[in-house]
Amino acid sequence: MGNVLIFAEHQHRKFPKSTLVAITAGKEAAKLTGGECYAAVLGKGIDDLASEVAEYGVKKVFAVDDPTLEHYLSGCYAAAVAQIVKEKGIDILLATATAAGKDLLPRVAGLLGAGMVSEIVAINADGTFQRPTYAGSAMATVAVEGSPKVVSVRATAFDPAAKGGSKAEVEKVTASIDAAAKAATFVSFNETKSDRPVLTEARTIVSGGRGLKSAENFKNVLEPLVDMLGAAMGATRAAVDAGFVPNDLQVGQTGKVVAPELYIAVGISGAIQHLAGMKDSKVIVAINKDEEAPIFQVADYGLVADLFKALPELKEEITKLKH
Amino acid sequence: MKILVTVKRVPDPNAAIKVKPDGTGIITENLKYVINPFDEIALEEALRLKSAAGGAEVVLVSVGAKTSSEQLRTGLAMGADRAILVLAEQELDSLVVARILQKIVQDEKPDLVLLGKQAIDDDANQAGQMLAALLGWPQATCASKAEGLESENEKKGIPGIVLSGGTGAQVAREVDGGLETIQVPLPAVVTADLRLNTPRYASLPGIMKARKKELKEIPVASLGVDITPKVKVLKLEPPSKREAGRKIGSVQELVQLLHTEAKVI
Numbered sequence: 001m002g003n004v005l006i007f008a009e010h011q012h013r014k015f016p017k018s019t020l021v022a023i024t025a026g027k028e029a030a031k032l033t034g035g036e037c038y039a040a041v042l043g044k045g046i047d048d049l050a051s052e053v054a055e056y057g058v059k060k061v062f063a064v065d066d067p068t069l070e071h072y073l074s075g076c077y078a079a080a081v082a083q084i085v086k087e088k089g090i091d092i093l094l095a096t097a098t099a100a101g102k103d104l105l106p107r108v109a110g111l112l113g114a115g116m117v118s119e120i121v122a123i124n125a126d127g128t129f130q131r132p133t134y135a136g137s138a139m140a141t142v143a144v145e146g147s148p149k150v151v152s153v154r155a156t157a158f159d160p161a162a163k164g165g166s167k168a169e170v171e172k173v174t175a176s177i178d179a180a181a182k183a184a185t186f187v188s189f190n191e192t193k194s195d196r197p198v199l200t201e202a203r204t205i206v207s208g209g210r211g212l213k214s215a216e217n218f219k220n221v222l223e224p225l226v227d228m229l230g231a232a233m234g235a236t237r238a239a240v241d242a243g244f245v246p247n248d249l250q251v252g253q254t255g256k257v258v259a260p261e262l263y264i265a266v267g268i269s270g271a272i273q274h275l276a277g278m279k280d281s282k283v284i285v286a287i288n289k290d291e292e293a294p295i296f297q298v299a300d301y302g303l304v305a306d307l308f309k310a311l312p313e314l315k316e317e318i319t320k321l322k323h
Numbered sequence: 324m325k326i327l328v329t330v331k332r333v334p335d336p337n338a339a340i341k342v343k344p345d346g347t348g349i350i351t352e353n354l355k356y357v358i359n360p361f362d363e364i365a366l367e368e369a370l371r372l373k374s375a376a377g378g379a380e381v382v383l384v385s386v387g388a389k390t391s392s393e394q395l396r397t398g399l400a401m402g403a404d405r406a407i408l409v410l411a412e413q414e415l416d417s418l419v420v421a422r423i424l425q426k427i428v429q430d431e432k433p434d435l436v437l438l439g440k441q442a443i444d445d446d447a448n449q450a451g452q453m454l455a456a457l458l459g460w461p462q463a464t465c466a467s468k469a470e471g472l473e474s475e476n477e478k479k480g481i482p483g484i485v486l487s488g489g490t491g492a493q494v495a496r497e498v499d500g501g502l503e504t505i506q507v508p509l510p511a512v513v514t515a516d517l518r519l520n521t522p523r524y525a526s527l528p529g530i531m532k533a534r535k536k537e538l539k540e541i542p543v544a545s546l547g548v549d550i551t552p553k554v555k556v557l558k559l560e561p562p563s564k565r566e567a568g569r570k571i572g573s574v575q576e577l578v579q580l581l582h583t584e585a586k587v588i
Contacts, residue, residue: 108456110418110452118447190504301568317574
């Protein structure tokens with residue numbers, strides 16, 4: 001007993017890093033419970049994807065290939081995932097807390113009458129979980145009783161799984177999705193076009209706060225540095241609220257949680273809400289003219305300076321370095 | 324048309340939260356409480372849908388201790404019509420809250436339930452989706468304003484959720500990498516993200532009027548719902564502290580250190 005099922009989310013017919021993170025967490029959970037680790041892949045025409053996920057050292061892959069699953073929609077997806085959990089004797093359903101993961105897992109938990117713990121950062125030896133709460137002001141130890149349980153994982157908390165071991169068997173599952181579950185329909189997807197790396201997968205992130213003062217300054221002062229470093233651009237909730245940048249750039253408890261190799265915080269005071277989303281970054285640089293700003297309490301390298309002077313200079317110095 | 328909006332009492336997001344030394348909770352002395360900011364956005368949306376539709380009833384519901392009536396009064400002052408407080412002093416998990424809300428929905432029969440996408444205390448982001456599952460209703464989470472908060476529509480107070488003739492709703496959702504639009508038939512559950520609207524403040528006349536509006540208290544025991552939580556917080560601890568590094572004197576020095584010491588550029 002104690003079998004684990006990973007919901008293997010795919011985007012643009014690929015498995016993003018967040019899915020590989022879920023596989024690692026799922027294997028860890030299975031090791032603790034002494035059960036097997038399975039993966040579920042849902043979609044339309046997904047033979048290749050099911051076959052790919054089978055290479056990551058899971059015991060078996062359940063593939064649900066159905067035209068109604070072409071676009072992710074919570075109703076159909078939740079019905080199919082709940083069916084697998086029930087039919088295959090799953091104890092722990094697990095996925096990364098991406099937009100789809102956050103939308104889907106609680107709905108499945110509702111269908112199953114299961115307890116759910118959100119955005120865990122660790123699994124303890126006794127089967128309890130660690131998760132940040134109060135916008136990162138507290139770390140909670142949480143127990144989930146009963147079976148099945150539903151768990152979402154914070155994308156930065158586990159390393160992505162690598163391919164290896166023998167290839168798992170792929171078992172096709174036919175989902176019975178009733179009319180009510182199909183009630184919602186997909187209308188359109190307005191993709192944020194960007195040549196930059198995705199925030200949650202970037203090696204380097206340059207983020208701006210209210211100190212940037214305007215949307216124009218994000219464009220003319222911050223973006224040149226972002227592009228020169230091949231970085232992703234982030235922002236604080238304050239900068240989003242002020243309308244400088246769209247919300248999908250928001251780093252923080254209510255935005256994206258990131259942990260890049262290098263995080264450069266520009267004109268960011270360091271509200272707890274923001275720190276919760278980036279304090280696990282490997283190296284943090286803060287540039288702020290207020291030397292009392294809380295961001296300096298988490299920064300490895302702090303530069304007390306006017307960003308409008310420091311940023312062009314920074315760009316120049318890095319150019320020198322590269323030549 | 325009837326819209327049910329959830330209102331959770333949470334600590335002020337700007338307050339510094341400290342964990343009790345014994346790990347049983349947070350220090351609540353002198354803590355200011357507010358409506359969960361995402362619920363406030365949900366309520367603003369309901370009020371806008373009401374004026375756009377030329378009338379609707381906006382009913383608030385909160386689950387918690389008697390003190391939650393403060394937040395319900397604030398919601399009534401913003402413009403909601405009446406409020407329900409399900410009195411529950413004990414610890415609940417999201418599934419229990421969803422079951423309680425399910426009961427309220429079965430009694431009230433709203434066309435739309437609006438919730439904040441998450442509460443800023445436990446940051447679970449579960450109750451709305453669980454409620455939709457229990458009811459067998461469609462859900463649209465993380466509703467946003469397709470045109471953005473700088474748009475003319477926002478300035479005019481036009482809702483982001485587009486109702487089609489009282490039978491369906493079109494919702495733009497914030498997802499990874501962009502904005503997805505879905506159509507859901509009513510009744511449905513919608514949860515509000517940050518960029519759906521900018522909530523109004525309660526006006527003085529609104530506050531005066533709110534005193535006379537109905538705020539009905541229901542003991543949770545009278546609902547006949549299983550309120551045993553499956554999820555239990557065993558302990559709270561202060562988060563691990565990251566050590567502050569050092570202050571660097573110049574940009575030149577910073578770049579050198581990032582190159583030779585941290586080896587990140």
